[in-house]
Amino acid sequence: MYAISYDDQETLTEFAENQGVHFPLLSDIDSKVIRQFGILNEQVTRNDALLYGIPYPGVYITNEEGMVVAKFFHDSYKKRESPEFYIDAALGQLNLDENAPQVSGGDQDINLTIAVHGGNGTVRQGIVRHLVVRFELPEGLHIYSPPVPDGMIATQITIQGPEGFALMSPDLPATEKLTLPGVAELNVWHGTVDLVYPFFATGELASECRPLDVPSIDIKVTVRYQACTDRECLLPKTENFTLSLDLDVIDTPAIDLHKGHGQREGNYDGTSALKRLLGRKIKQNPLGLPIFLAKTMLLQMGALLRRLQQRN
Amino acid sequence: MVVERDHHGFDAPAPLGHPGRASLPEGHSTGPEIGERLPDFTLPSATGTPIDYHHDRAGRKSVVVFFRSAVW
Numbered sequence: 189m190y191a192i193s194y195d196d197q198e199t200l201t202e203f204a205e206n207q208g209v210h211f212p213l214l215s216d217i218d219s220k221v222i223r224q225f226g227i228l229n230e231q232v233t234r235n236d237a238l239l240y241g242i243p244y245p246g247v248y249i250t251n252e253e254g255m256v257v258a259k260f261f262h263d264s265y266k267k268r269e270s271p272e273f274y275i276d277a278a279l280g281q282l283n284l285d286e287n288a289p290q291v292s293g294g295d296q297d298i299n300l301t302i303a304v305h306g307g308n309g310t311v312r313q314g315i316v317r318h319l320v321v322r323f324e325l326p327e328g329l330h331i332y333s334p335p336v337p338d339g340m341i342a343t344q345i346t347i348q349g350p351e352g353f354a355l356m357s358p359d360l361p362a363t364e365k366l367t368l369p370g371v372a373e374l375n376v377w378h379g380t381v382d383l384v385y386p387f388f389a390t391g392e393l394a395s396e397c398r399p400l401d402v403p404s405i406d407i408k409v410t411v412r413y414q415a416c417t418d419r420e421c422l423l424p425k426t427e428n429f430t431l432s433l434d435l436d437v438i439d440t441p442a443i444d445l446h447k448g449h450g451q452r453e454g455n456y457d458g459t460s461a462l463k464r465l466l467g468r469k470i471k472q473n474p475l476g477l478p479i480f481l482a483k484t485m486l487l488q489m490g491a492l493l494r495r496l497q498q499r500n
Numbered sequence: 501m502v503v504e505r506d507h508h509g510f511d512a513p514a515p516l517g518h519p520g521r522a523s524l525p526e527g528h529s530t531g532p533e534i535g536e537r538l539p540d541f542t543l544p545s546a547t548g549t550p551i552d553y554h555h556d557r558a559g560r561k562s563v564v565v566f567f568r569s570a571v572w
Contacts, residue, residue, distance in 0.1 A: 190553060191565040192543065200546035203570040212551055213570070214543035221541045225531035227566060231522035243566040244524040246531070250562045254537045254554050261530040264523045265568065266510040274563050314510055352509065390509030397503040397511040458571040465571050484518065491502040491515035 194219050194241040196468070199461035206456040217468075219243070227261075234473045237480035238465050249277040266314035267388060270306025273318070282382050284320060285309070293411070293427040299324035302409050302429045305384075311405065312436035313394045316356070316386050319431075321345055321411060323381040329415045329422075330376035333363045337372045341414035341424045347385055348408045352393025356386040366418070389435070396438045407431045538564060 189211040195203070200213040214221075219241040222228050227243045234240050246261035247269065258277035260269050276282050284290065284301070288309030294300035305318040323331060334342035347355060360383055363375035394400065409431065414424040470477050501513040506521065514520050524530070532538055542552045553564070 189563040189565070190551070190556075191567055193567050193569055195570045197544055197546055197548055199570055204546050212545045212556075214545060214551055216543055221543055222566065224539055224541060225566070226529040227531045229522055231525075232519045236519040238572070239519050242568045244528070244530070245567050247566070248532065248538060248564045250538055250557075250564070252559050252561055254557065254562070256532050256534050256536055256538060259530060259532075259534060261524060263526065264506070264508045264510060265521070266508065266512070266523075278561050278563065354509070391505050391511035392509060395511040397513055456570070461571040465569075480519075484515075487515040487517050488502055490517070491504050494504070494516075495502070 190214055192216050192221060192243075194222065194243075195461065196464060198464065199458065202461065203456050203458075235476050235479040235483070237473075237476040238462070238469050239480075240469060240473075240476070247274060249274060264314065267316060268314060269316050270318070272306045273316070282318075282320065282384070284322070289431050289433060291429045291431060293429060294323075297326050297329065297422075298415055300411065300427065302411070302431060304407075304431060304433060307436075309431075310434050310436045311353075311389045311394055312438060313389050313391055313396050315436075316388045319347060319385040319387055319407065319409070321383040321385070321409070323377070323383075323413070325378050325381065325415060328417050330366065330378040330417075331381065331413050331415050333360070333375040333377060336374060340372075340374075340421075341412065343377070343383070344410075344412040345383060345385070346410040346412075347387075349387070350393060350405050352390045353405065353407070354388055354390055356388070359384040359386065368418075394435045394438075400435050400437060402435065404432050404434045407433060 192214045194216055196217055197215045200215055204213055216222055219228055222243040227246060229242050229244050232239045232242060244261060245265055246259060248256050249258040251257050272285065284303045284305055285308060288304045290301055290303035292301050301322040303320045303322065305320050307315060307317060309317065325331065332340060332342045336342045361377060361381060363377055366374045366376045368374065409429045410426065412426045415422045502515055503511055503513050504516045505511050506516060512521055540554055542550050545551050
């Protein structure tokens with residue numbers, strides 16, 4: 189594992205020691221490699237002082253040949269994967285957390301597990317977790333992916349959470365074709381089937397900037413399916429589950445800017461690093477800091493005006 | 501710092517339009533694609549040792565993280 193940022197070596201040394209980081213933190217002080225990868229945040233300019241040179245954050249997973257097998261970039265810097273997903277991508281398999289909430293269903297033939305994967309199943313703003321619907325089907329039985337002809341039941345998952353619980357597009361495994369001569373061509377899953385539903389919380393549910401309204405939430409999951417062999421079908425089943433998930437407490441305004449502003453874990457006090465970073469950027473563009481401060485002040489005023497308008 | 505909620509529904513302690521909140525625009529490159537080999541690069545580690553990425557990983561799988569900053 190390698191983690192690259194535009195920070196200086198001293199900062200990375202302090203950070204690694206303070207946070208117990210044992211993998212290499214690499215210092216791309218002039219953002220050369222960030223540019224080489226084509227992921228420099230060009231919306232941040234030289235006049236944005238200390239921010240200039242940051243990348244659009246993201247992660248690449250490679251195989252033994254150094255070829256990308258998965259990558260994770262999002263339309264918001266606030267959306268981030270749970271670290272477990274990097275391990276899954278590198279291993280090419282999903283290993284459910286033992287400590288995260290999960291419930292079981294099914295019957296003596298079919299095991300059905302509904303589990304939350306990532307971060308011990310806690311919920312926080314923007315951090316993506318996986319809700320996994322795992323079927324373990326015995327030899328000879330399969331379930332259907334839509335579409336199916338009239339009279340047959342495709343696997344259907346419904347997930348409901350409170351306001352601010354945001355579901356992303358599901359990640360479903362490839363199906364196999366099953367042809368019933370004269371009847372239909374069907375798409376089936378068999379063996380162990382993981383239907384993965386990524387989700388995260390928005391500020392409505394788990395803001396980083398105000399105390400939580402509730403300590404935990406309930407997610408209701410309905411699973412409808414029909415398992416069949418090549419010759420006959422079992423009765424269709426509908427099973428309902430409820431998972432209770434804890435919300436993570438993060439009170440950003442209570443965290444100083446130099447302690448990460450809630451953007452990262454831990455208590456690394458980056459005051460001296462911030463001074464060095466500012467010094468470095470001022471040397472490159474002496475007018476950058478005053479321009480940045482003036483711009484920030486104007487934006488703040490705009491925000492305050494919007495707040496006043498909303499109140500009226 | 502004033503707190504505002506963006507169009508994704510995320511709260512942050514910075515006003516809307518602040519460069520620190522600028523996110524990946526739609527259609528923007530996210531660098532090497534799946535199936536491509538990551539480029540060669542060498543960068544100093546925290547201790548100052550130059551790390552030649554492909555040489556250092558020595559034929560092993562890897563995770564390469566680009567993050568915004570350890571400072572703020």
